[in-house]
Amino acid sequence: MTLESRKRDVTEHVVGKLKDGEIQLYHEDQPIGKMTLPLPLQLELEPNYHNEENKIIQNYTSTEGKEARYTDCDEGGWC
Secondary structure (H helix, E strand, O other): OEEEEEEEEOHHHEEEEEEOOEEEEEEOOEEEEEEEOOOOOEEEEOOOEEEEOOEEEEEEEEEEOOOOOOOOOOOOOOO
16 A cells, blocks of 8 residues: 545635634635735645646545555455
């Protein structure tokens, strides 16, 4: 089993909330960054999120290949 770094576009799932002169950004109710005001706006994201072509992208790690399993079970499915 190998772990590979992946990314996905979460832009449509990011919510911005204005608080204390900043726009605080959330993905699935988890704080991921903020934009400070006034103009020009500056975008600050947590390390596993970044801005790419006007989209907010999440970087993550997943398993790859036929041997990828959630548990250490034998081929018959017994654990």
